[in-house]
Amino acid sequence: MRKFALAGNPNSGKTTLFNALTGSTAHVGNWPGVTVDKREGVYKRLPEQVAIVDLPGIYSLSPYTPEEVIARNYILDEKPDCVINIVDATNLERNLYLTTQLLEMDVPVAVALNMTDVVQKNGDKLDAKALEKQLGVPVVEISALKGTGIKELMERAYKASSQGRKGSTVLASSPLGHVIGDVTIALAGQKVPNPLFHAVKLVEGDELEVKAHPVEMETVAAFQKQSAGSLAGQDFEALAADARYKYITANFAGAYTRAKKKGELTRSDKADRILTHRIWGIPIFLVILFAMFHLTFGTDFLYLNTIVGWFNGGEGFAFDVATGNDVLDSFTAVFFCADGISTPGAILFNLMDFITSWIGTGIAAGMEAIDAAAWAQGLVNEGIWGGVGGVLSFVPQILTLFLLLSILEDSGYMARVAFILDRAFRKFGLSGRAFIPMIMGFGCSVPAAINTRTLADDKERAMTNRVIPFFTCGAKAPILAAVCGAIAAEYTGVSPDLLVFALYVFGMAMAIIMVAIMRQTTMRGEVAPFIMELPAYHAPQFRNLMVHMWDKLKHYIKKAFTIILASSIVIWFLQNFSWQWQMVSIEESILHDVGSFLTWLCTPMGFGLQLEAGYGWVFAVAAVVGLIAKENVIAAFYIIAVGIGFADVGQSEDGIAEVVYLMGETGITWQGLIAYTVFNMLTVPCFAAAATVKAETPKGKFRYTVAFWMLTSYVTATVVYLVLTWWWTAIIVAAVAAAFIAYVVLRNKGVIGRKVGSENLF
Amino acid sequence: MLQLLASAVGTVVSVLIGVAAVGIVVAVVVLHVVRKKQGKGGCDCGCDGCPGCHACHSHTDPKQKKS
Amino acid sequence: MEKKLNEFKPGERGVVLRIDGEGKIRRRLFDMGVTPGAEIVLRKLAPLGDPVEVTLRGYELTLRKAEASCVMMEVKHA
Numbered sequence: 078m079r080k081f082a083l084a085g086n087p088n089s090g091k092t093t094l095f096n097a098l099t100g101s102t103a104h105v106g107n108w109p110g111v112t113v114d115k116r117e118g119v120y121k122r123l124p125e126q127v128a129i130v131d132l133p134g135i136y137s138l139s140p141y142t143p144e145e146v147i148a149r150n151y152i153l154d155e156k157p158d159c160v161i162n163i164v165d166a167t168n169l170e171r172n173l174y175l176t177t178q179l180l181e182m183d184v185p186v187a188v189a190l191n192m193t194d195v196v197q198k199n200g201d202k203l204d205a206k207a208l209e210k211q212l213g214v215p216v217v218e219i220s221a222l223k224g225t226g227i228k229e230l231m232e233r234a235y236k237a238s239s240q241g242r243k244g245s246t247v248l249a250s251s252p253l254g255h256v257i258g259d260v261t262i263a264l265a266g267q268k269v270p271n272p273l274f275h276a277v278k279l280v281e282g283d284e285l286e287v288k289a290h291p292v293e294m295e296t297v298a299a300f301q302k303q304s305a306g307s308l309a310g311q312d313f314e315a316l317a318a319d320a321r322y323k324y325i326t327a328n329f330a331g332a333y334t335r336a337k338k339k340g341e342l343t344r345s346d347k348a349d350r351i352l353t354h355r356i357w358g359i360p361i362f363l364v365i366l367f368a369m370f371h372l373t374f375g376t377d378f379l380y381l382n383t384i385v386g387w388f389n390g391g392e393g394f395a396f397d398v399a400t401g402n403d404v405l406d407s408f409t410a411v412f413f414c415a416d417g418i419s420t421p422g423a424i425l426f427n428l429m430d431f432i433t434s435w436i437g438t439g440i441a442a443g444m445e446a447i448d449a450a451a452w453a454q455g456l457v458n459e460g461i462w463g464g465v466g467g468v469l470s471f472v473p474q475i476l477t478l479f480l481l482l483s484i485l486e487d488s489g490y491m492a493r494v495a496f497i498l499d500r501a502f503r504k505f506g507l508s509g510r511a512f513i514p515m516i517m518g519f520g521c522s523v524p525a526a527i528n529t530r531t532l533a534d535d536k537e538r539a540m541t542n543r544v545i546p547f548f549t550c551g552a553k554a555p556i557l558a559a560v561c562g563a564i565a566a567e568y569t570g571v572s573p574d575l576l577v578f579a580l581y582v583f584g585m586a587m588a589i590i591m592v593a594i595m596r597q598t599t600m601r602g603e604v605a606p607f608i609m610e611l612p613a614y615h616a617p618q619f620r621n622l623m624v625h626m627w628d629k630l631k632h633y634i635k636k637a638f639t640i641i642l643a644s645s646i647v648i649w650f651l652q653n654f655s656w657q658w659q660m661v662s663i664e665e666s667i668l669h670d671v672g673s674f675l676t677w678l679c680t681p682m683g684f685g686l687q688l689e690a691g692y693g694w695v696f697a698v699a700a701v702v703g704l705i706a707k708e709n710v711i712a713a714f715y716i717i718a719v720g721i722g723f724a725d726v727g728q729s730e731d732g733i734a735e736v737v738y739l740m741g742e743t744g745i746t747w748q749g750l751i752a753y754t755v756f757n758m759l760t761v762p763c764f765a766a767a768a769t770v771k772a773e774t775p776k777g778k779f780r781y782t783v784a785f786w787m788l789t790s791y792v793t794a795t796v797v798y799l800v801l802t803w804w805w806t807a808i809i810v811a812a813v814a815a816a817f818i819a820y821v822v823l824r825n826k827g828v829i830g831r832k833v834g835s836e837n838l839f
Numbered sequence: 840m841l842q843l844l845a846s847a848v849g850t851v852v853s854v855l856i857g858v859a860a861v862g863i864v865v866a867v868v869v870l871h872v873v874r875k876k877q878g879k880g881g882c883d884c885g886c887d888g889c890p891g892c893h894a895c896h897s898h899t900d901p902k903q904k905k906s
Numbered sequence: 907m908e909k910k911l912n913e914f915k916p917g918e919r920g921v922v923l924r925i926d927g928e929g930k931i932r933r934r935l936f937d938m939g940v941t942p943g944a945e946i947v948l949r950k951l952a953p954l955g956d957p958v959e960v961t962l963r964g965y966e967l968t969l970r971k972a973e974a975s976c977v978m979m980e981v982k983h984a
Contacts, residue, residue, distance in 0.1 A: 318936035453853035
C-alpha cells in the first residue's frame with residue numbers, strides 16, 4: 078500500500094484535510110521516543126488504498142523542535158511515496174517557506190492550496206497554474222473544509238508518486254548556490270540518499286547534519302573561510318533563510334492578488350480590536366470566563382432576581398411555584414424557583430435530575446413489586462442507581478461547560494488570550510502560551526496535558542503539566558456544584574455560582590502560585606520565548622460543535638456505565654458488608670474500617686476526627702474513590718449518605734440534598750466542606766489524567782509530581798480550613814509565607830545570572 | 840400460587856442482579872487492565888471525544904479566516 | 907531611519923534590515939518570515955504593553971518586546 082504524508086504549517090487546515098481523507102479509519106498513535114501524536118489513516122477513493130500519515134504541523138525543517146525532527150526524519154527514513162504539502166493560500170509566503178525545504182528532498186511532492194473558499198469570499202485571486210510552473214510540482218486548489226478539489230489532489234498526488242522526483246532548491250541562484258552544488262556532488266558520490274537536502278542543511282549549519290557528515294562540513298567551513306566580500310564571516314543560516322524568502326517574494330508572491338486594499342479591516346480585525354483592546358481586553362476576558370461558569374452553574378440568570386431585589390428592598394421577583402399539583406410544581410421549579418430564573422446549565426441539571434429521580438423511583442417500585450431480596454433492592458436502588466444516577470444528573474451541565482469551552486477554543490480567541498496574558502504570566506515564570514493547555518484543563522486534564530507538548534521549553538512544560546489538575550475539570554465540577562449548592566441552601570445570601578466561580582479562581586490562583594514557587598526552587602530558568610502566530614477569528618461551526626458534544630456525551634455515558642457503575646457496586650458492597658462477608662450496618666462495614674484508618678489524617682483539613690460519630694471516614698473514602706474517577710466522589714456521597722440513613726424523597730435537588738444531609742449528620746462545617754473541595758481540586762487527579770501526565774513527564778520524575786500533588790493539596794486544604802474557621806490564623810499563615818518568600822529570594826540572590834524573563838535585554 | 844410465583848421471580852431477579860454486579864465489576868477491571876497493556880486508554884477519547892482535544896487537532900480548522 | 911522593532915508605535919511600518927541576537931529566537935524569527943527585506947507593520951500592543959502584534963507577509967504574528975528588540979528595522983514613512 079502506498080504511503081502519503083501530509084506536511085504543512087500549523088493552522089493550515091492540515092487536520093481538516095486529514096479528517097476528510099481518512100474519515101473513521103483514522104487512529105492516533107505515538108511517534109517512538111517522542112511525545113507527539115502520530116495520526117494515521119487510509120484513503121479509499123483511489124483504485125488502490127493509500128495510507129495517510131499526518132505529520133506534525135511545522136514551520137520549517139530545522140531540527141529545533143521535536144515536531145520538525147519527526148517530520149523530517151519521517152520523510153527521509155520512511156520514504157513516503159508522496160508528500161502532500163498543505164499550503165494556506167491566504168498566507169502564501171510563509172507557507173511556501175516550508176515548501177521550498179520540502180522540495181529539496183528526493184520525494185514526489187503535491188501542493189494543496191487550501192482555503193480557496195476564503196480566497197473566493199474575499200474576492201482575491203489565486204493563480205495556481207503559475208505556481209505550478211514555478212515550483213515544478215502539481216499544485217491543486219482545494220478547500221478541505223468544503224471538500225472541494227480533494228479528489229483531484231489525490232489523483233495528481235497518486236500520479237506523481239508513480240513518477241519519482243529529484244530534489245530542487247531555490248537557493249541554486251543564491252550566493253550559497255555554488256557550495257551547495259559542490260557538497261551535493263560530494264554526498265551523491267558517497268551514495269547518500271537525498272544528497273541535495275543534506276547538502277543544503279549542512280551549509281545552513283544544521284546541527285544534526287553537521288554531526289552526521291563531519292567531512293562534508295569541512296568543505297563548507299573551508300568555503301566559508303575562502304569567500305571574500307559579502308559571504309565572509311556571515312551566518313549561512315541567516316543567508317539561507319533570507320535567500321529563500323527573497324526568492325519566494327520575487328517568484329511566487331505574484332500568484333496571489335488581493336482584492337481588498339491594504340489597511341482595510343476585516344471582520345476578524347474588528348473583533349480583535351475589541352477583544353484585545355488595550356484597556357478593556359482583560360476585563361472582557363474575565364467577564365467571558367465568569368459568564369461561562371455563570372451560565373453553567375448559576376441559579377439566578379444574569380442575577381436578575383438579585384438585582385430586582387436591590388431595588389425592591391431585598392425582595393426579588395422570584396418565588397417557589399406552588400400550584401398544588403406536585404408534578405407541575407416540580408416541573409416549573411426546573412426553570413424558575415425562589416432563587417430566580419434558572420440559567421441554561423441549571424435548567425439542564427434540574428431536568429436531568431428530574432429524569433433520574435423519576436427513573437430511580439420507578440426502579441425502586443419495580444423491585445419492591447417483585448419482592449426482590451432486600452440486599453438486591455439496596456444494591457440496585459442505592460448502590461447502582463444512586464451512584465450512576467447521581468453522576469448522570471450532572472451530564473447536561475458538564476456538557477454545557479464543554480460547549481462553551483469549545484466555542485472559546487474553536488473561535489481562535491484562546492490564542493488572543495495568550496497574547497493578552499503573556500506579560501502577566503511572565504511574572505510567574507510562564508509564557509502566555511502555557512495558558513491554552515490550562516484553560517483546556519477546565520474541560521478535561523487529559524487533552525490539556527497532551528496539549529503541553531506544543532510548549533517548547535521543557536521546564537515550562539513540566540510545570541504546566543503539574544498544575545493542570547488545579548484547573549477544575551469537568552468531572553470535579555459536580556463536587557463543586559453540589560457543595561456550593563448545599564452551602565447556598567443552608568446559608569441564605571450565598572450565591573452558588575459565585576461560590577463555584579470563586580473556587581475555580583482559587584484553583585487557578587494556586588496553579589500560578591505553585592508555578593512561581595517552582596520557578597524559584599526546583600525549576601529555575603528563563604521564560605520560554607513567545608513568538609506565535611495569531612490565526613484569524615472565525616465563528617465556530619455549529620456542526621463541529623455538535624459533533625464534539627455528541628462524542629463527549631457518548632464518552633460520559635460510557636464512563637458512567639462502566640467505571641462509575643463498577644465503583645458504585647464496590648462501594649455499596651464495602652459499606653454493607655463486614656470482613657466476614659456478613660451484611661451489617663455501616664458502622665461495622667469494611668468501608669468504615671478502611672476509612673477510619675485515614676480519619677485522623679484528615680483532621681487538620683476539617684473532615685477528620687472532629688466530625689460527629691466518627692464520620693470523618695466518609696469524606697476520606699469518597700476522596701480515595703475519586704482517584705478512579707472524580708465523579709465517584711459524588712457517587713460515594715450518595716451511597717454513603719443513604720447508608721447512614723438518608724431518605725431520598727425524590728426532590729429535584731438531589732446532588733445537593735445528600736451533601737446537606739451529610740452536613741447535618743456528620744457535623745462538618747462549611748469551612749470543612751470548602752477545605753474538602755479544595756483538597757479534591759488540588760490532589761492527585763483521576764488515574765486517566767495521572768497516567769497522561771506521567772506520559773508527558775521524563776522518566777523517574779513522575780514520583781515528584783505525585784508528591785507535589787499530595788503535599789500541595791494537604792497543606793492548602795489545611796490552611797483553608799484553619800483560616801476560614803479561625804480568622805486570626807491568617808496572620809500566622811501570612812507570616813510563614815513571607816518568611817518562605819524571603820528565604821527563597823535571598824537564596825536566589827546568591828545565584829549568579831538568574832533572570833526571570835528577558836526584560837534585561839533592553 | 841401466584842404468591843409463590845411472585846416471590847420466586849423476586850429471588851431469581853435478586854440472584855441475577857448479584858451475579859450481574861460481580862460480573863460488571865470484573866469485566867470493567869479486566870477491560871481496563873487489557874487496554875492499559877495495549878497502551879491505549881486514558882480519556883477514551885476518539886480524538887473527537889473531548890472538545891478540548893485540540894492537542895490532536897492543533898487549532899482545528901481555521902475555516903473562514905478573515906470572515 | 908533605523909529603529910528597533912520594539913520601539914515602534916502602533917501603526918508604524920518598516921522593512922527589516924537585519925536580525926541581531928542568536929540561537930533559538932533568531933531561528934524562530936527566520937522560520938516565521940522575519941528576514942531582511944520583509945515589510946512589517948506594528949498592529950498593536952497587548953493590554954499590559956507587552957507582547958506586540960505585527961502584520962507581516964499577510965498574517966499576524968505576536969512576539970515580546972524583548973524578542974522584537976533583536977529586529978533592526980528601517981522605518982517607512984506612510
